[in-house]
Amino acid sequence: MKTRKLRDLEVSAIGYGCMGLSMGYGAAPDKAESIRLLRHAYDIGYTFFDTAERYAMGANEMLIGEALEGIRNNVVLATKFLIEKSDIGDYSRENLFRHIKGKLEGSLGRLRTDHVELYYQHRVNKDIPVEDIAWVMGELIREGKIRGWGQSQATAEEIKRAHAVTPLTAVQSEYSIMERQFEADVIPVCEALHIGFVPFSPLANGFLSGKINADTTFKGIDARRVITRFDKDNIKANQPLLDLLHQFAQTKNATPAQISLAWMLHKKDFIVPIPGSRHRERIHENFVASDIVLTQEEFTAIETALSTVQIHGNRSDEDLAKLRTLTAD
Numbered sequence: 278m279k280t281r282k283l284r285d286l287e288v289s290a291i292g293y294g295c296m297g298l299s300m301g302y303g304a305a306p307d308k309a310e311s312i313r314l315l316r317h318a319y320d321i322g323y324t325f326f327d328t329a330e331r332y333a334m335g336a337n338e339m340l341i342g343e344a345l346e347g348i349r350n351n352v353v354l355a356t357k358f359l360i361e362k363s364d365i366g367d368y369s370r371e372n373l374f375r376h377i378k379g380k381l382e383g384s385l386g387r388l389r390t391d392h393v394e395l396y397y398q399h400r401v402n403k404d405i406p407v408e409d410i411a412w413v414m415g416e417l418i419r420e421g422k423i424r425g426w427g428q429s430q431a432t433a434e435e436i437k438r439a440h441a442v443t444p445l446t447a448v449q450s451e452y453s454i455m456e457r458q459f460e461a462d463v464i465p466v467c468e469a470l471h472i473g474f475v476p477f478s479p480l481a482n483g484f485l486s487g488k489i490n491a492d493t494t495f496k497g498i499d500a501r502r503v504i505t506r507f508d509k510d511n512i513k514a515n516q517p518l519l520d521l522l523h524q525f526a527q528t529k530n531a532t533p534a535q536i537s538l539a540w541m542l543h544k545k546d547f548i549v550p551i552p553g554s555r556h557r558e559r560i561h562e563n564f565v566a567s568d569i570v571l572t573q574e575e576f577t578a579i580e581t582a583l584s585t586v587q588i589h590g591n592r593s594d595e596d597l598a599k600l601r602t603l604t605a606d
């Protein structure tokens with residue numbers, strides 16, 4: 278099994294994003310099946326599991342706590358907190374500490390553990406100084422309740438300021454062949470400061486698997502109904518990208534999903550993607566992508582080919598907010 282380091286945290290080179298087991302991509306598997314999938318992920322070598330208090334209002338953490346009972350100490354657990362303005366009276370450090378510690382205690386209870394290795398701020402609040410959050414994280418590290426901390430979708434500036442107070446273990450942000458905005462500054466800053474980078478949606482919500490086409494329909498509370506890269510016209514317009522991935526996949530006896538993951542693993546050794554799937558064979562397909570090693574020549578050929586392709590649509594928090602207006606049928 279290949280491992281990587283997120284600062285001083287050793288994890289499997291590919292982690293398992295658990296969100297879809299509880300929400301986000303239409304009907305979730307039942308609890309027994311989800312537990313089987315999580316155990317399967319562990320059995321084949323995943324040692325890095327990603328969740329958040331927010332995923333199905335804690336239900337995802339509860340699922341993971343139950344599934345990993347007995348093997349918890351063999352894995353690295355990452356969860357996240359989100360500060361909603363309405364939840365908290367004032368933003369003094371003491372109040373922030375009390376509030377975030379309360380959230381963490383809730384997560385630890387659901388996860389059936391006394392600590393997590395990685396605790397991310399799910400979104401950086403623009404009205405709270407990042408230094409204050411970093412200070413709170415330092416206190417929680419000193420108490421032994423978290424081993425390290427991270428930010429999600431943070432800017433390079435926010436990363437530098439927070440890191441100066443309490444060093445960050447990892448930054449988790451959207452990154453894939455279809456979404457490369459953080460290549461410009463965030464990934465270089467992570468490299469310079471020895472912070473791990475954890476791409477979420479590394480398969481662009483499954484699009485890069487090549488298993489979705491303009492005839493695919495999404496039902497219920499499924500993010501792909503509001504993410505613009507899944508608009509029918511955009512799916513068609515993005516076909517040249519899939520053609521290219523299929524072509525490289527063929528030469529490596531791999532799948533488009535595996536080439537997409539191998540591409541980012543080749544980029545930097547501190548990048549650890551966390552694809553998520555609710556299918557046994559895909560969980561395996563994604564995991565063994567770390568065995569597909571691209572030569573420098575192959576990587577350059579992919580980069581050159583990608584530079585000729587235009588990407589249509591994206592995933593934004595604003596579009597995802599529209600999910601609330603969808604019905605579950």
Ligand SMILES: NC(=O)c1ccc[n+]([C@@H]2O[C@H](COP(=O)([O-])OP(=O)(O)OC[C@H]3O[C@@H](n4cnc5c(N)ncnc54)[C@H](OP(=O)(O)O)[C@@H]3O)[C@@H](O)[C@H]2O)c1
Pocket residue numbers: 293294295296297302327328399429449450476477478479480481482483484486488534551552553554555556559560562563
């Ligand atoms: N920090 C944040 O704000 C944030 C935001 C989003 C996600 N996350 C975290 O990042 C994790 C990964 O994000 P994501 O779930 O969007 O990642 P993703 O792997 O890009 O997309 C997941 C989707 O792709 C499909 N898929 C995955 N592997 C596949 C394969 N080999 N072949 C075909 N389809 C495949 C899955 O469908 P099936 O399940 O049907 O296979 C699912 O619908 C989440 O689970 C969550 O832990 C964090």
